[in-house]
Amino acid sequence: MIYFRGCTAREKETSIADATENLLKSAGVDYKVLDDEKCCGSVLLRTGFIDEAQSQIQKNTEALSGELILTSCAGCYKTLNQDYEGLDVIHISQFLKELIDDKKLNFNKKDLTVTYHDSCHLGRHCSIFEEPRDVISSVADLVEMQNNHENSLCCGAGGGVKSAYPEIADEIADSRISQAIDTNADLLVSSCPFCKLNLKNRGLDVLDLTEFLIEYGDVNEEQ
Known part of the structure; x- marks a missing residue:
């Protein structure tokens, strides 16, 4: 699994990325993060910079293909899930629900x-x-x-x-x-x-x- 933190959680609300990783570790989830993680391209797509967005999508697809991708960001989830092709994406809320149902996290x-x-x-x-x-x-x-x-x-x-x-x-x-x-x-x-x-x-x-x-x-x- 790759934890795709997203720009906001990675740079502005870093406590979200920290909390997510703490929960993953508590549940014994095997995951990794990308040291050179790039923006998902959502802003480029929504503001009409289509060529630039497609370049970003190609680079991210090469880095993410073949992995289950976990996102903190709702915008990243939508973009990776709907604007990319062939990626397996899950939002943290969905994954936490699975971990709780499987009793891998107990509160x-x-x-x-x-x-x-x-x-x-x-x-x-x-x-x-x-x-x-x-x-x-x-x-x-x-x-x-x-x-x-x-x-x-x-x-x-x-x-x-x-x-x-x-x-x-x-x-x-x-x-x-x-x-x-x-x-x-x-x-x-x-x-x-x-x-x-x-x-x-x-x-x-x-x-x-x-x-x-x-x-x-x-x-x-x-x-």
């Missing part, structure tokens, strides 16, 4: 209430809704925001909005956090590093799914 349930933010890429684009919720429910009680699953609101960061129109990205993020606060949850969990980056520091604790498990799950390594 202690807490008196804790959590709400979950469906990222656009993982949710509406890839129809992954239940796996992250099942993982959360192994540790805490889950409460839903007004908009969830297919009707979830965007975090405000996608589509280049955060870079081109930061004030709009902030307004959208504040609206989403307001919905989370209305649930009276103790914290908000997402399965997308980019969503976490835009939603954090707005009045409610925000964690990636992997960070949440490390901080609150009390990983029990006894099998």
